[in-house]
Amino acid sequence: MRIIALLLGSFFLLYGGEYELRLYEKILPILYGTRTLKVFPDHTTQNDLQKSTILKVVPNCYDADVLIGKRFHNLHNGCETKPIFATSYKSYKNHKTVIGAFYWRKGRPQISFKKENIQKFNLFLPDSLKRYAQ
């Protein structure tokens, strides 16, 4: 049944979630200076991230380089200090360890980076992304 669903949704190759995945795959390895990354999703990003060949989903947040999602309320011990790449404006504003975010506001997709946390986690923000930093 899932195959039928995927095939029916394949017109023009990609749809929303896959474009967003492509964005994460482009940005995050550059920030970390590595080709592959271990990521921990929440339930809103899990399905898309599992399709990635660059971002490897790990079952335990403690093993992850970065958490991607918008709902990380009950993290295990040690995970609360992990960097988060947020997927909503609200989580971008509320989480203390947010390094950046992709979210929709006013009907348009936006990206933002938190300069302070980028420095704190020793990440690299290239010139072309600096204009999205706050």
Add this chain to the structure above:
Amino acid sequence: MKRLGLSLLTFFSLLHAEDSLDINTLLTDIEKKSDLSEKTKLENSGISLVYTRDDLDRMQAKYLKDILISSTTYGYRENRYSAPDPFNRGDLTPFVSSAIRIFIDNQEILGGVFASGLANLGDIDISFVDHIEIYTQTPTYEYSTEPTFMLIKLYTKSALKDEGSKVEMSYASRGATRITAYTANELNNDWNCFTYATYDNLKREKYNSFGTALSRDKKRTHLITTLNNDNHRILFENINFTTDAFAGSSLDATPLISTLNVNNLHIGYDAKINNFSYGVDFDQHILKYNFLDNPGSYIYSKTSTTTTNILSADANYKFHFLKNEFIAGAKYRTKRYKLTNDTKNNKTQPKRGNNHQDVATFFIQNIYSVMKNLVLTGGVQYVNVKNPNAKYNNGSDILGYRLALTYVTPSWTLKTVASHSETYLEPFLIDSDYVSDKDLKNYTVDFIYEDIIYTLSSDKFETIFGYLRSDNYLLPNDQNGGKLDNYTKTLSTTNALFRWTHEYRRYDKLFIDLSYQDVHNLPSLSIYTEYKAILRTLNTFNKIDLFNELIGEYDNSSKKHSFTYNLALKYRYSDSLSFAFKGENIFDKAPENSYMRIQFTKTGVQNLGSLYAPSYDRRAIVSMEYLF
């Protein structure tokens, strides 16, 4: 050392990759192609037409009728009371398109005694809509509590994409004004809230009928609030409008006063928890009609207030067993209506006993995976209708069924859909002056469609062939004073459609739709044929969106060629501010609907010749939208 070298190599190669990292292009791709309809479209669902958010935005589709004019062979037509009613042919029946159902998200918006909400919502402002799905026939029994010929699903925007607020103001020909606003917020505990309000002062073209200027001007307010999380949704909707009701009940189309006031309220809740989904809706519809014609006319005055309260409840359970996905469901709908201030020619009309209708529906549907890419869908629906206080047509049992076979490869989709359905009388027709004084049979509709879709990376070709037949269809019977009666012949329709969507550059799209339809055995014409061709382009040049649409139509009844040409231009001054211009029906050659004009004389009925008027006016609109 070797590892350090590899790391440095990786780092510098990534830096090089970053040079080609065009985030703006990727964000624009996400904006243009991120399409929520991929998540909501009903799989294996029969014949569908989807308008994505990007389509609607670039087409500057401000009203639902902007979409309906090109979405079906029936197009968009308004009846003689100025209500959206695509199946009408200009006679006195207040509404004949009850089988076109309209949903906001997963909840059906009803239209009181007319059953379908299309009469109220067919021409609404759609700036609250993310995307639209239009299904031919019943896509699945999950949604069709009552007989459905076409299903229109409007999906509201949400905080998921539209967190923030928007205000749009527009000014159009003849001094029409419109202001619309919405705000979307993510609340605590994962709930989203979306609130939308609009005020429309529609000024329409007036048409002269024997010296009387017939008006369709309308003043309307519309309010929608949705509260939802992943599993639950609450929808509140209220529409209130007062409209000049065009020719109304005037037989010769010369009313002195003809006004309609409608207030429709919908409050609904639906939820999906694991395999179980359920919903409860309440709809209240108040319709006031005030009509005055020249003294001496057969009907020279008429007033009525119809209040309808409808309660609906449904529950569906879905489960998987081997290669099967079963859905079983039950729905119950009870409609209570009362007619007050009911006068005709200044005389209070006798009270009708008919004042409520109950509809109970049970269905079972199975989707069976014959192979990985071949699915067989079968469903049976039983409907029990009761009109306990009606003199005629006080109830019936209806059995409907549908069968679909879907075969999909990465390039091809082949769908065969067949179904049988029956349609019973809507409350406003029962024991009314519009139908014969006898028990009428339910009319049946049997159809079979073949849908063939071929997709390439930037092209989609679709061909649809269909055959439909209807027995006992309700048509005006001239031998019975023009009252609706079961038609003794079988009506049959064949149609064919070819549709091509081509993305010829990253953000440029071409859409071509060619269709043919014929209807056999109509009373007035042995074979009615209709041709329609649509050419639509969507282009984006930097900050400018351009939309062109040409719709050509011909039928052998009116023997008239009609062309509807629409053009829209939008300039995005900044991320928050844009200005737009739209010209609708620019050449003023849109298809005209014919409105019957007769008068009673001592010798009988005299035909005065029909009045012809398009339902889609020529007009220009300038607008400004601001997001904050």
